[in-house]
Amino acid sequence: MRSADLTTAARIRDAAIELFGEQGFGVGVRAIAAAAGVSPGLVNHHFGSKDGLRAACDDRVLEIIREEKLRTVAAPAPAGILHAMAEIEMHAPLVAYMLRSFQAGGALAQSLLEHMSTDAEQYMQAGVDAGTIKPSRDHAARARYIVLCHVGAMNLYLQMRMERGGKLDFRKAIRDLSDEVSFPALELYTQGLLTDSTMLDTLFKE
Known part of the structure; x- marks a missing residue:
């Protein structure tokens, strides 16, 4: 496509x-077109259908997550982590989109989850290669699993805070979630939980 089309x-x-x-996947093409400042026909021209548009949204959300995770696991310096935490609100639209997707369920939600798992393998392997993550x-x-x-934790946390009608200040909610879980998560990932490997060794042999 021409650069203007892109x-x-x-x-x-x-x-x-x-x-x-913000509104879930019941929002219409006309509303999306109005928000983008284009005609409804241009939406169908570029994406073919609403499902095609949603697939493109999935791709973009996955791309941003993958880029952010790769940057974090490759060089998890304290300054970098603090910077990422300071800017967490800017990812609120992505978090809201993922919540709506998993709430909706179906093939597209399943595809999003599978792609997230595949991407996690890649960026965690990058961390292993960089020496910042232990091999598995x-x-x-x-x-x-991660x-x-x-x-699951994100969806539960946000769902429990949704008001009647599905309204939620996602920026505040993800800041609250980050403040609540960042320390215990880092402690668990850094120091582990169990004092010996007996259960792991037993289960892994079976």
Whole structure:
């Protein structure tokens, strides 16, 4: 596509991520087009259908998560982590979008989860290669477990704070979540939990 077409498509996609996150996937193409400042016909021209637009939104959300995670695991200096935590509110639209996606369920939500797990394998392997993450006896299983834990905890935390009608200040909510879980999560990931490997060794042999 021409650069102007790419810019228009990106504007539509980004507007859709915002609106899907705020209102859910029942929002119409006309509302998305209005938010992006284009005609409804341009939405279908670029993405073919609403499902096509949602798939493009998924791709963009995954791309941003992958880039941020790669940057963090490759060089987890204290200054970098503090900087990321200071800017966490800027990711509120992505968090809202993911919550709506998993609430909606279905094939697209399943696809998003599978891609998140695959991406986690890649950026965690980058951390292993960089020497910032310990190797695992089952790298793929560990990556999937972490994604399931993080996604599940995030969804539960946000869902419990939603008002009637699905309204929520996502920026405040993810700041509160970060403040609540950052220390125990880092402690657990850094120091571990169990004092010996007996249970792990027993389970791994079976």
